[in-house]
Amino acid sequence: MGQIGLPxxxxxxxxxxxxxxxxxxxxxxxxxxxxxxxxxxxxACLGDLPRRLDAIDGDVARIDLGAVxxxxxxxxxxxxxxxxxxxxEIVGADEDEHRLLDAVARNDQPLESPPVPPPPIIRVLAExxxxxxxxxxxxxGLIGFLGATVLTIGHLxxxxxxxxINAVVQRLEVVGIKALAIVGLMSFLVGIVIAQQxxxxxxxxxxxxxxVNLVGRLTxxxxxxxxxxxxxxxxxxxxxxxxxxxxxxxxxVDAMRTIGVQPMEALVMPRILATVIMMPLLGFYASxxxxxxxxxxxxxxxxxxxxxxxxxxxxxxxxxxxxxxxxKAPVFGLIIGIAGCFQGLQVRGNAEEVGxxxxxxxxxxxFLVIVSDAIFAVFFTWVGWx
Numbered sequence: 540m541g542q543i544g545l546p547x548x549x550x551x552x553x554x555x556x557x558x559x560x561x562x563x564x565x566x567x568x569x570x571x572x573x574x575x576x577x578x579x580x581x582x583a584c585l586g587d588l589p590r591r592l593d594a595i596d597g598d599v600a601r602i603d604l605g606a607v608x609x610x611x612x613x614x615x616x617x618x619x620x621x622x623x624x625x626x627x628e629i630v631g632a633d634e635d636e637h638r639l640l641d642a643v644a645r646n647d648q649p650l651e652s653p654p655v656p657p658p659p660i661i662r663v664l665a666e667x668x669x670x671x672x673x674x675x676x677x678x679x680g681l682i683g684f685l686g687a688t689v690l691t692i693g694h695l696x697x698x699x700x701x702x703x704i705n706a707v708v709q710r711l712e713v714v715g716i717k718a719l720a721i722v723g724l725m726s727f728l729v730g731i732v733i734a735q736q737x738x739x740x741x742x743x744x745x746x747x748x749x750x751v752n753l754v755g756r757l758t759x760x761x762x763x764x765x766x767x768x769x770x771x772x773x774x775x776x777x778x779x780x781x782x783x784x785x786x787x788x789x790x791x792v793d794a795m796r797t798i799g800v801q802p803m804e805a806l807v808m809p810r811i812l813a814t815v816i817m818m819p820l821l822g823f824y825a826s827x828x829x830x831x832x833x834x835x836x837x838x839x840x841x842x843x844x845x846x847x848x849x850x851x852x853x854x855x856x857x858x859x860x861x862x863x864x865x866x867k868a869p870v871f872g873l874i875i876g877i878a879g880c881f882q883g884l885q886v887r888g889n890a891e892e893v894g895x896x897x898x899x900x901x902x903x904x905x906f907l908v909i910v911s912d913a914i915f916a917v918f919f920t921w922v923g924w925x
Contacts, residue, residue, distance in 0.1 A: 559608060561588040569845055571600030574627065576607055581612025592621045605631030677903070684881040688811060691707050691803045703809055710813030714775045715821060722770055726825035730832025733757060738841055747841050751848055752766045754833030755856040763826030764818075764864045765912055768871035771814065771821065772904035776879035782902035783883025784893040792884070802884070811876035818872030819865050826864060859924045867915050871908050878904035 559578035566573050574595065578584065602622055604610070610618070619640055622629055629640065658663070693700050737753040783806055786792050792802050830852070837843040843851075882900035886892045919925065 543751070557806075559689055559784075561585050561593060561614070563588060568600075569597065571749065573601045573603060573622075573792065574599050575603040575605070576618070579608050580610040580618065582611060582613040584615060585617065589617050592617065595621075597625070599625035599627035602627040602629045603631045604629060604636060607632075607636070609635055610639065612639065615639045615820065619643045634700070680885070681903075684877055684884075687803060688807065688877060691801075691808055692716065695804070701804055703805060706805070706809035707812050710809050711817060713778070714771065714810075714813045715817035718771065718774060718817075718821065719824065719924040721774070722766060722767055722821055722825050723828045724830040725766060725770060725833075725834040726763065729762060730754060730758060730829030730834075731836045733762070733829070734833035734836040735840070738836075748843070750833070750837060750841060751843065751846040751854045754830065754837075755852045756860055758829040758833065759826050759856060759860040760863050761912070761916075763829055763870065764822035764868050765908070767822045767825040768818065768868075768875065768908045769905055771818065771872070771877075772875045772908065773901055775810075775814065776875045776904045777897045777901050779876065779879030780883040780897040781893055783807075783880055784886035784896050787884060788890065788893060807876075807880045807884075810880055811873065814872035814876040815869045816872070818875075819868040822868040822871075823861075824863055827862075863915070863919050863924055867912065870911060870915075874907045875904045878907065 561578040561580050561584050563577070564575045566575070574592075576588075580588075599622075602618065602625075604618070611782070614635070618629065621627070632640065656662070734750050734754050738747050738750045741747050741749050741753075783792070786806070792806070795802055795805060834843075834845055834848045837848050838845055879900045882896040882903070886896050
């Protein structure tokens with residue numbers, strides 16, 4: 540007895556369940572060529588149907604799926620590709636088959652090529668423009684926050700009972716008392732460095748005694764207050780931004796507004812008042828300690844006795860130098876407080892934003908302090924305090 544041949548899709552499980560394997564027939568009518576598909580269009584049952592479809596050349600009017608028993612994603616993809624190549628219209632599909640074919644068509648889009656990177660000069664200009672845009676928005680925000688601060692100060696001046704004395708005293712301790720050690724150490728070392736470097740240069744002309752002039756005037760007029768402001772910006776300004784930013788992240792500031800507490804009065808003003816009040820005191824303290832450091836090096840390295848050092852200071856350092864430092868100090872404190880609180884109130888979204896805003900607060904505060912110091916230098920020279 541001869542061997543009974545199996546269908547060409549013998550590995551198709553649906554064949555074993557008396558289902559028809561995938562097949563096609565071709566015919567022509569008045570509208571053109573028609574390709575009729577039948578059987579089960581699934582991965583296991585396609586057989587050589589994809590090869591037979593690829594062998595069909597020319598245009599096809601319609602692709603008839605009326606005799607298809609079942610179609611899966613692979614079968615739908617084969618039909619879709621054949622229709623795309625020949626321009627045939629798919630007809631005879633039921634609702635489920637239409638949805639599957641539509642899904643395959645939506646996902647059979649060519650991959651978009653990555654955008655061509657712009658030339659380096661264009662990229663640099665774009666980054667500069669973005670930086671200028673961010674800077675301008677930040678400056679506008681800072682000016683608006685300064686206006687809100689001035690309005691709050693006016694409100695507190697009219698209603699002194701609204702001032703939170705306990706919060707201000709606490710911030711005075713954090714900003715001022717707890718900063719005495721680090722500010723003093725820094726100022727002492729800065730005074731030593733100024734005296735040492737100045738004496739090395741002046742020694743070439745035999746004028747080591749002018750080291751006293753250099754230490755006294757530079758410390759009282761510029762470096763004492765400026766270095767203190769930089770230290771307070773890094774220490775307290777960052778703390779302001781981190782504390783308020785964390786409260787923004789935990790929605791504590793929104794809760795304060797809900798219960799009728801103004802964040803400007805409860806959070807911002809105590810910090811700003813503390814920095815404005817403590818900066819002149821810290822600046823004077825830093826200047827005195829720097830003078831002590833400079834006098835120490837003069838006594839050790841230049842054989843200038845402390846009495847002579849102090850007497851020389853009184854002769855060469857005008858009182859206006861002290862006034863210059865004391866006038867600049869509260870302005871620096873205002874800048875540090877506003878920058879820290881403003882950046883803290885800008886925190887949105889996640890904990891990473893707290894770190895970014897804290898860094899921005901320190902950078903902005905130091906930058907604005909140095910800019911304002913330059914403006915003060917020009918102004919005091921113009922009025923004759925030089």
